[in-house]
Amino acid sequence: MADVAFKGVEKSFGNVTVIHGVDIDIADGELVVFVGPSGCGKSTLLRMLAGLEENTGGEITIGDDVVSGLPPKDRDIAMVFQNYALYPHMTVAENIGFPLRMQGMSAAERRQRVTEAAGLLGLETYLERYPRELSGGQRQRVAVGRAIVRKPRAFLFDEPLSNLDAALRVQMRKEVKLLHRRLGATMIFVTHDQVEAMTLADRIVVLRAGRVEQIGTPDDIYRRPANSFVAGFIGSPPIxxxxxxxxxxxxxxxxxxxxxxxxxxxxxxxxxxxxxxxxxxxxxxxxxxxxxxxxxxxxxxxxxxxxxxxxxxxxxxxxxxxxxxxxxxxxxxxxxxxxxxxxxxxxxxxxxxxxxxxxxxxxxx
Amino acid sequence: MTTRMRAQPGERPDIVSGRSRRFMTEGPGFALLMLLPALLVLGFVIGLPMIKAVILSFDTITFRRPAAAGTYGVHNYARLMSDPDAWGAVLRSALYMLGTVAGSVSLALGAALLTHRVIRLRALARLTFLLPWTVPAVVTALVWGVMYDGNFGVINRLLDFVPFVNGQDWLIDRQTALAALIVAQVWNEFPVAYIFFLAGLHSIPEELYEAAKIDRAGAFARFRFITLPQLRYIIAVIVILLMILGFKAFPIIFILTGGGPAGATETLTVLTYNTAFRSLDFSYSATLGILAVLVSIVLVLGYLRVMARADTGKGGAV
The missing domain is CATH 2.40.50.140 (Nucleic acid-binding proteins)
Incomplete structure (x- = not known):
């Protein structure tokens, strides 16, 4: 596990700047939620941390390493996608074991690690099934399994619960929180759902139009919002x-x-x-x-x-x-x-x- | 004059006419009626020649023995069993088929991988790879015939610049003729596969590649573990389609070599033609044609099986 830092990070597409010098420090083992309305740049920030997008300015560090410019495979992070991004032609076991296979781990060791991860997520009985044979919640668990099996330096979640129904979302939220406690891992979670942000986060980063509006604990953000935008965005019914x-x-x-x-x-x-x-x-x-x-x-x-x-x-x-x-x-x-x-x-x-x-x-x- | 009576309460309605009306309105009757003209035309243009060919294959119509016409039997099939020329032609057809399939699939996959992420000049890049398909096979054959020419063909002229490689009489040499034809056929038909592969590549969700990148898969691993498995049904369909095309290929072979030199490129279709219109042995030619149909049926069954598997979603994405 490692701490993560964004230092003056910028992102432009041609003449259009979408992220304007963002500074965020995330401590080792912290669960930080990026929240904001659509188009605020929260997913872009996460994708830049993952290496799926290049930052055009500033610096991103994981642990002591500056990772800007490195390909995703050299950043030692794991990511859970909104649409799960499970490999449809692979079984649950193969999906979870894929990152280990890419590391060149032996089949026996892989099997052991996959069984451990599956046990943690209650997926033991589904290991030989294909993703199409699973429900939305089970698929999301497999995606989480694929992330945790590798023991990366940081976990990134890109709106992973938005495709689930309301009841399942509440349950998965709890599971992510418990998983965070159990693993003590650095987790960065992106959502547009302020309830998700409030209930999950150690700290929340509220973003608007590519700028950080406030960073604070859920209590700070709710009771002492930095400005009227944060006050209006967090809270339901709204302030x-x-x-x-x-x-x-x-x-x-x-x-x-x-x-x-x-x-x-x-x-x-x-x-x-x-x-x-x-x-x-x-x-x-x-x-x-x-x-x-x-x-x-x-x-x-x-x-x-x-x-x-x-x-x-x-x-x-x-x-x-x-x-x-x-x-x-x-x-x-x-x-x-x-x-x-x-x-x-x-x-x-x-x-x-x-x-x-x-x-x-x-x-x- | 007839009068229609409505069934009164307690009276038995007219069951027969009710059933036939339901057959026409709710059942398959109306659909069959609408299909009938097409079925009749198809029966006439496909079914009739097929039946005629089967009858012909048991007959003895040959210009060498005109008087034997009307002698029916299995003699043509008996001759086929022990005819080394026929089985040689089947072997050459198989080689031609495998060569064109392997060449077209690899070329098309390469071209599709090269162009599907191209942003600038995308249309031009795609048009370039589709162009050979728009050229009629006859024109393809004539152009490649000129290019293969031993004396002034562009291929030998280009080979002059390559050290230790000598030009050939590509279509006259028994060793190279079949391969030369395969190259021309591949050039003509690979765009069919290219279009399929391009569509297939576009349908693979980008998230799978992103997930694989994060899972530390390099470019080759992404191709091996994402692209190929995701394209497997398209590849299977294309392979079988190209096998059918390759097996019944005719114009390029016929125009460039006519089956020569000394039968080195005489595939089953060319042998069938030569038997009918050069040896004027129509009945034996029909027998060879029936053999070609049987092989094609096996290939089509394979195609249908792959399509059925793809339809049941066994390869579907999540």
Missing amino acids: NLIAGTVELRSGSAVLVPEADPALAFPLPPEFDLAPGCRITLGIRPENLILVPAGKGRDLEGIIVFCENSGQESAVTLELGGLQLVASLWGDEPPAIGDRSGLEVRPAHILLFDDSGTRLKRNGET
Whole structure:
């Protein structure tokens, strides 16, 4: 196992630059997830690390070796592909044993290593089957088997769960996490699914348009996003973002939303805010609390939509010209058309300046 | 005047006409009706000559003994069994077939591997390899005839520049004539295989090569463990198609050597022609033709078997 580093890595296709000087340090044994919307460059970064694409600038290192320019076979990495990329004319055993065969390992030793890997993944009874005779989950396990059998310096996963159905995806996610714990290997996992990123990662790298937006633990990314893009990308249902202007009312700062200047959201005093400055308030749905209407509430709206997933309801409220989403856990979902009051948990308010960067509270490091 | 009665409740409906109507509307009746014209034409142009040839092969129609016509028997088949010329021709057909198959498959595979990843001048590169196919076999034969010429042919002129290699009378020398014909045939027919291989190579998912690269497979290992196994059904189909083409090849051989020198290139098809139109022994020629048909049937059965295996997905990709 080894640490992995991207230092000022760039990638251009002709005049078009798709990766703009990316710096990422991944520690030995860490599970790092690259996440971002389609076209953000996460798969390109992974493919450059694998040697399937050449970086046009910067340097990639695995352990102490600079691997930029080396062919994939000299990088000692293993990769699991989105479409499994199993060799269709080979049995499960031959698929798993293929990298060992390419290393010139003897048949007996190969058999032993393949049996070990298959045992780890519960594939013992499928060794003589062909990939076409396996289910999606089993195929993905074979692909993982082919990766782990070689004991490489790093494992790369390129959206490996995106072809699986929802239930299987949850199960495989758990298996990847357990495998990581068992092997203690350096793993880099690419996904566009933020739930996958949050549940799997030791650290998450959020990318947008070929640039790193934030690197941090899942908790950091969720609670202390670097900017409004990260805040909006991570979290489901997504964070409520309200753009507006700071005003002083009765000595306290409030946010007057652009969408409806008749409303005012009280702002916590821990922020240094000059009246008149334009900011965006971010509040996650679980930090908006539905309370009974009336009783002199500042914020009150009409329930216009409700998405009930059983354990949680995402309730959309219309407050004048604004629509906000609040999460309701466990309770019976409210009826559409009802009026409801709304309370904001001030400790969880996030504020972003005009450029989208998150404003820190006084005393926050 | 007839009147049609509707079946009343409790009355037995007209079962027969109901069945025949169903046969025409839901059953195979309509399909058969639509196929009938084509089947009749095919029966006329293929079936009739075949039957005529079989009858002819048991007859005794030869210009050497015109009076013997109408004498039916298995004498032509008995003669075939002990005719060294016929079995020699079968052997030459087999050699010709194997030579053209080996040459075309390797040339086509090489050309397909060279051009399928080409990005610049892709169309030109492909057109170059497809061009020989567009040339009629007769023209191919005439062009190669000029190139093989011992005195002024371009092949001997080029060989003048190669030390220790002398020019030959390629089509006149018994040692080289068959090989020279095979080369001309390969040039003419390898584009058929080239097109198949190109399509086959394009259908192999790029991810397999990427996975193999990461699994430390070099270029040769990728060819050996990915390309060849993935193309195996296409290769099998092409080999059998080319075997059929090679076995029944006629124009190039007939135009360049006519079966000579001294029968050195007389394949079964050329012998069949020569027996009919040079020796004017039509019945024995028909017998040789029947032999060629039997060999072709074996080859076609092989082809159908390979196709059936490919269709059942035994070689399918994941």
